[in-house]
Amino acid sequence: MKFSVFQLSRIGGRALNEDRMGYCYTRESGLFVLADGMGGHPEGEVAAQLALETVCALYQKEARPLVKKPAEFLAGALLAAHYRIVRYAAQKGMLDTPRTTLVAAVLQGSSATWIHCGDSRLYIVREGELLLRTRDHSFLEQEHAGFSQADMLNRNILFTCLGSPTKPIFDIAGPLALRQGDRVMLCSDGLWSSLSDAEIAWEIGGKSVSAAVPALVDNALRAGGPHSDNVTVLAMEWETPDVFAPTRSGEADTILESGFASTVQAGLSDKMPGSLDDELDEAMIERSIAEINAAIRRSATRKP
Amino acid sequence: MSKVKPSSLPPDTLIGGYRIVRKLSAGGFGVVYLAVDSEGQQFAIKEYLPASLAARAPGELLPQVLPEKLSLYRLGLKSFFEEGRSLAQISHGSVVSVLNFFRENETVYMVMNYLEGGTLQDFIITARDLKKPKVFRESTIRSLFDEILRGLRIVHQHKMLHLDIKPANIFITDDNRAVMIDFGAAREVLSKEGNFIRPMYTPGFAAPEMYRRDSMMGPWTDIYAIGACMYASMQGYPPNDAPQRLEKDRLSLSLSRLRGIYSDNLIEVVEWCMSLDPLSRPQSVFALQKELSRESERHYTKLSVSERVRLQFDSVVADTKKTARKANPLGTRLK
Numbered sequence: 001m002k003f004s005v006f007q008l009s010r011i012g013g014r015a016l017n018e019d020r021m022g023y024c025y026t027r028e029s030g031l032f033v034l035a036d037g038m039g040g041h042p043e044g045e046v047a048a049q050l051a052l053e054t055v056c057a058l059y060q061k062e063a064r065p066l067v068k069k070p071a072e073f074l075a076g077a078l079l080a081a082h083y084r085i086v087r088y089a090a091q092k093g094m095l096d097t098p099r100t101t102l103v104a105a106v107l108q109g110s111s112a113t114w115i116h117c118g119d120s121r122l123y124i125v126r127e128g129e130l131l132l133r134t135r136d137h138s139f140l141e142q143e144h145a146g147f148s149q150a151d152m153l154n155r156n157i158l159f160t161c162l163g164s165p166t167k168p169i170f171d172i173a174g175p176l177a178l179r180q181g182d183r184v185m186l187c188s189d190g191l192w193s194s195l196s197d198a199e200i201a202w203e204i205g206g207k208s209v210s211a212a213v214p215a216l217v218d219n220a221l222r223a224g225g226p227h228s229d230n231v232t233v234l235a236m237e238w239e240t241p242d243v244f245a246p247t248r249s250g251e252a253d254t255i256l257e258s259g260f261a262s263t264v265q266a267g268l269s270d271k272m273p274g275s276l277d278d279e280l281d282e283a284m285i286e287r288s289i290a291e292i293n294a295a296i297r298r299s300a301t302r303k304p
Numbered sequence: 305m306s307k308v309k310p311s312s313l314p315p316d317t318l319i320g321g322y323r324i325v326r327k328l329s330a331g332g333f334g335v336v337y338l339a340v341d342s343e344g345q346q347f348a349i350k351e352y353l354p355a356s357l358a359a360r361a362p363g364e365l366l367p368q369v370l371p372e373k374l375s376l377y378r379l380g381l382k383s384f385f386e387e388g389r390s391l392a393q394i395s396h397g398s399v400v401s402v403l404n405f406f407r408e409n410e411t412v413y414m415v416m417n418y419l420e421g422g423t424l425q426d427f428i429i430t431a432r433d434l435k436k437p438k439v440f441r442e443s444t445i446r447s448l449f450d451e452i453l454r455g456l457r458i459v460h461q462h463k464m465l466h467l468d469i470k471p472a473n474i475f476i477t478d479d480n481r482a483v484m485i486d487f488g489a490a491r492e493v494l495s496k497e498g499n500f501i502r503p504m505y506t507p508g509f510a511a512p513e514m515y516r517r518d519s520m521m522g523p524w525t526d527i528y529a530i531g532a533c534m535y536a537s538m539q540g541y542p543p544n545d546a547p548q549r550l551e552k553d554r555l556s557l558s559l560s561r562l563r564g565i566y567s568d569n570l571i572e573v574v575e576w577c578m579s580l581d582p583l584s585r586p587q588s589v590f591a592l593q594k595e596l597s598r599e600s601e602r603h604y605t606k607l608s609v610s611e612r613v614r615l616q617f618d619s620v621v622a623d624t625k626k627t628a629r630k631a632n633p634l635g636t637r638l639k
Contacts (some may be wrong), residue, residue, distance in 0.1 A: 285381070285407065285412070286407075288382075288385040288388075288389070289385075289405050289406065289407055289412065291389065292385065292388040292389050292392045292402070292405040293392075293404070293405055295389060295392035295393050296392045296402055296403065296404065296405065298393075299392060299393060299394065299395040299401075300395070302395055
């Protein structure tokens with residue numbers, strides 16, 4: 001498996017960056033996640049961070065090195081993230097819950113599977129043209145898809161997200177077979193609200209991701225003006241399904257000895273006794289035992 | 305935490321498809337059991353159960369960890385995995401082999417070859433009590449350490465250090481093999497020097513750099529311990545610990561007592577391995593093996609009359625210290 005990846009997040013004209021992004025991978029599988037904490041509710045950035053950490057922690061547990069059923073994994077991880085946010089709010093006795101969108105993709109073998117909830121999007125660009133993008137869970141977008149909600153005052157409003165008292169609605173798509181040169185991009189609404197799909201496709205399809213992502217973010221910030229929303233973009237270019245080696249990346253580009261690498265820092269774990277901490281430790285224990293037994297088997301076969 | 309040791313699992317307890325026969329030993333990290341599988345084959349199973357962090361009432365299976373000790377417990381678990389990981393990579397007759405690793409009773413278990421025999425420490429104490437001038441014959445020492453060094457070379461090739469080599473961690477099997485056991489202190493340090501927890505050390509066998517937090521450890525650190533083990537096999541008791549030696553080094557003096565009993569070459573090898581300066585020691589196991597296997601004619605230099613008088617005087621002084629030495633027989637681990 002081989003891909004190039006680049007991620008960038010800018011605060012824009014806001015006081016806080018409530019967008020979170022990250023990716024992690026094993027030798028044969030990669031996970032890309034983006035969450036946009038929602039305004040109008042408390043601690044959007046916490047909701048986004050919790051969602052990111054939860055999905056990545058579960059991925060680390062499941063990807064050995066492949067995720068067996070990517071679609072089921074993504075659905076389970078999204079719900080786990082949702083319940084974690086709700087639990088966080090309950091533990092803190094909050095009157096309103098923090099909320100976030102989520103878009104996540106698993107790339108393995110030579111195909112992509114993705115999930116989304118809210119208005120953070122996934123784009124796939126092939127040969128410079130937009131192949132597909134996700135449809136937001138907003139009344140506006142679903143109207144395009146056939147629903148009619150003409151009387152809504154603000155049609156940009158989302159009807160679902162993670163962290164709300166009602167269970168999130170989400171869409172899963174894939175597996176889609178990827179071809180060499182395909183670009184897969186995750187972004188927050190700060191990008192697509194300022195730039196048209198055509199502009200996005202043209203930019204991301206025409207350059208390497210390491211050049212296209214900063215250009216896109218700059219363009220969106222400029223178009224968004226002094227009050228621009230947070231703009232976050234995470235994009236990867238699919239290369240020949242060869243030996244794994246990300247050729248370029250923002251932060252992590254080497255596989256650790258444990259066969260797992262991640263750009264996601266479990267920063268909130270300290271504040272969350274008995275939740276993710278335990279999940280991570282459990283994953284660490286299981287992983288260590290599996291590694292040791294694999295090493296035992298390898299040594300045994302070497303024995304004369 | 306109470307000072308009561310967690311109870312070991314009773315005989316006939318089933319864990320991971322093995323049946324416990326009896327407890328073999330208990331250390332800081334946990335308990336080692338003799339166990340048999342369904343086919344009756346014997347194994348040694350090490351249970352992670354740090355006495356200072358976990359409690360277990362008699363008859364219970366699950367250890368209880370106090371919430372405030374949980375992070376330390378997890379940290380210790382990482383070291384336990386480290387030991388498993390180290391041993392799993394190595395397949396050599398002189399290094400104890402790990403055969404399985406599993407989770408049960410909310411803790412983890414490491415299945416190892418069951419060795420029948422005794423530790424070098426047991427043998428030294430038995431031989432010492434015979435009150436002969438030689439504890440072991442020179443040829444025994446040479447062949448024993450040749451075997452150990454072959455294993456240690458493989459360990460170092462895997463970028464690991466043992467860091468707790470001592471007679472209690474060298475096992476001599478009934479079929480006459482020497483096997484290094486207890487890699488609890490082993491860490492993969494040769495590749496990543498930065499973030500590394502200093503292990504516990506055993507006075508007498510730990511090189512001076514094990515005490516200093518600023519200096520680098522390497523193969524020469526294990527080689528110091530090998531020298532100290534050879535010393536113990538010749539003298540019958542461990543050498544002075546490194547801080548004592550740094551204050552006043554009596555190593556040459558006490559080795560000179562062995563002149564005429566052991567060859568000059570062997571005595572020089574011990575002194576070389578136990579140089580206080582890490583750079584003055586053999587820098588690799590290979591260098592030491594080469595020196596040790598040099599089969600030239602052995603020279604023995606007897607003590608002169610004046611030297612014997614000096615030694616006599618020294619032993620009068622040393623006698624007063626003997627009680628203290630008995631309290632610490634051949635290396636007890638300190639934290």
